[in-house]
Amino acid sequence: MVMERDIDDLPKNAANYTALTPLWFLERAATVHPSRKSLVHGSVEYTWHQTYQRCRRLASALTKRSVTFGSTVAVLAPNVPALYEAHFGIPMAGAVLNAVNVRLNAETVAFLLGHSSAAVVMVDQEFYNLAEESLSILANKTEGKFQPPLMIVIADPNCDPKPVQYALGKGAIEYEQFLETGDPDFAWKPPQDEWHSIALGYTSGTTASPKGxxxxxxxxxxxxxxxxxxxxxxxxxxxxxxxxxxxxxxxxFTWTLAAICGTNICLRQVTARAVYSAIANLGVTHFCAAPVVLNTIVNAPKEDTILPLPRLVHVMTAGAAPPPSVLSAMSQRGFRVAHTYGLSETYGPSTICAWKPEWDLLPPETQARLNARQGVRYIGLEHLDIVSTQDMKPVPADGKTIGEIVFRGNVVMKGYLKNPKANEETFAGGWYHSGDLAVKHPDGYIEIKDRSKDIIISGGENISSVEVENILYQHPAILEVSVVARPDEQWGESPCAFVTLKADVKDSDRDRLAGDIISFSRSKMPKYWVPKSVIFGPLPKTATGKIQKHLLRAKAKEMGPVKKSRL
Known part of the structure; x- marks a missing residue:
């Protein structure tokens, strides 16, 4: 007798299944806390009720202009309310948001707008010239086949109105006027399929065209x-x-803030003074930042700081591995830093160096060293591992064997837009390949040793540029440092340190400091790790604060090989 088994045969229906989307968070925030502040930007303030209405207006206005499923809307803006609203209003219209890095040059922005087939370009008044130049480049490259997108200029009452007037004269629509054409009660439709695209972002494209x-x-x-x-x-x-x-x-966090009904404090420009001021005057409890921003905060002039802090402030950092010295300095100033790691392809941070209570009893230096690791997988990530680059087998959890970080799960991207070859390579073996090299410690926490392209191979020995940098950050005169490979006549490659000195260091001390840094290195690290070159000056960075090592490698190569020496 065969028993009926219907426990897994019950069907989905409208009552028990809805496609997942973060857009519902906004509707809930407006219902639960309609009068709570949602956004603060200088003199501009909105409540969650107002933000929900504004996002529905945006979705409605876009829909009236045939922006719908499959359309892409590009936004070039710093952290202003309109960009926050775009994260809801654009997908509420069924379209895809492409938030563009405003630090890119016009040639790159032109590539992005063309590659994404942007139907609309929303641009902050500060970057209207960038958008205009980019579209001109795109028009010239497409030889008359170019269909100009709808241009919407975002005015900022805290800024000079002249760029807005110029944009309006060129046929752009002002953002607030555009919203007025939309319905605040617009009946937006959530996606029928949660696999539907919500956002498009581009990689840095340091060695080739950016990938979408x-x-x-x-x-x-x-x-x-x-x-x-x-x-x-x-x-x-x-x-x-x-x-x-x-x-x-x-x-x-654009969507997270709606989920927790929090308050967004927008900053057009990020400075240490602005951060401390917002903490003191606006009740800030949390912020995220790349390690370079943390370095700016801990090394800010006394007149720009407000210490002690009025409350414990939580900070999440990711990007380049933060030096333990910076993490320790932040802790001493009253910030509690959570260290995360991830990529654009994994929706941002997808690992966390989860703090363990027993670490509270350890010396501060040990705490900082443990917290500098990239940690364990996020709650929303199903699989994380370190595998051999030779056979993709998991490496032992010995803290020594280096492999590649790979991801698998629901917070891994759909893929790269219009790039099947890159998709085949990056998803090889059923994993997303990060290109980051790391070790796995006995407690299961991972720790990045370098990007595969940043490893320095000197005399056949692998040198982690990150580990050399972490030691150099302990030197009292160093504000920022990046270590890359420089050609070496004897060893093939040797470490070259690019250094930004602290503000109180005199120019006349530079010659002495180069030798002092090398001597300091000899006392702290293996002989073959010691930089043979020390170059002073500002370090090139991306818009998110990451040091552009590819530019430094090119500069080191231009300097020519290090001559043979006894070092």
Whole structure:
């Protein structure tokens, strides 16, 4: 007798299944806390009720101009309310948001707008000239086949109105006027399929054309809810936008803030003074930032700081591995730093160096060293591992064997737009390949040793540029440092340190300091790790604060090989 088994045969229906999307978070915030501040930008303030209405107006106005499923809307803006609203209003119209890095040059922006087939370009008044030049380049390259997108200029009452007047004279529509054409009660439709694309972001494209990272509603939903669980953000938190919203959609905190009904504090320009001021005057409890921003905060002049802090401030950092010395300095100033790691392809941070209570009893230096690791997988990520680059087998958890970090799960991108070859390579073996080299410690925590392209191979020995940098950050005169490979006549490659000195260091001390840094290195690291070259000056960075090592490698190569020596 065969028993009937219907426990897994019950069908989905409208009552028990809805496609996941973070757009519902906004509707809930407006219902639960309609009068709570949602956004603060200088003299401009909105409530969650107003933000929901504004986003529905945006979706309605876009829909009236035939922006719908499959359309892409590009936004070039710093951290202003319009960019936050775009994260909801654009997908509410069924379209895909492409938040563009405003630090890119016109040639690159032109590539992005053409590659994404942007139907609309929303641009902050500060960057209208950039958008105009980019579209001109695109028009010239397409030889008359170019269909100009609808241009919407975002005015800022805190800025000079002249750029807005210029844009309007060129046929652009002012953002607030555009919203007026939309319905505040617009009946937006959620995606029928959570695999539908919600956002498009581009990689840096340092060695080739940028790759378009396509994200879906499901992943954005899961990451937005993972953030407060991982970071223990309470409902109603006050979040300072130091991280660009255009970078991985603000690590999905754009949607997280609606989920927790918090308050967004927008900053057009990020400075240490602005950060401390917002903490003191606006009640900031949380912010995210790249390690370079943390370095700016801990080395800020006394007149720009407000210490002691009025409350404990939680900071999430990701990007380049933060030096333990910077993490320690932040802790001493009253900031509690959570160290995360991820990529554009994984919706932003997708690992966390989860703090363990027993670490509280350890010396501060040990705490900082443990917290500098990249840690364990996010709650919304199903699989994370370190595998051999030879056979893709997991490496032992010995803290020594180096392999590549790979991901698998719902917070991995759909793929790269119009790039099947890159998709085949990056998803080889059923994993997303990060290109980052790391070790796995006995406690299961991972630790990055370098990007595969940043490893220095000297005399056949691998040198982690990150480990050399972490030691150099301990030198009292160094503000920032980046170590790359320089050709070497004897060893093939040797470490070259590019150094930015602290503000109080005199120019006359530079010659002495070069030798002092090398002597310091000899006392702290293996002989073959010691930089043979020390170059002083500002370090080139991306818009998100990452040091552009490819430019430094090119500069080191131009300097020619290090001559044979006894070192």
């Amino acid at each position: 990272v396509v994200l879906h509603h499901r992943g954005a939903y899961l990451m937005a809810l993972s953030n407060p669980i991982i970071w223990n953000i309470k409902e109603g938190a006050v979040y300072l936008w130091t991280l660009p919203m255009f970078h991985c959609n603000g690590w999905c």
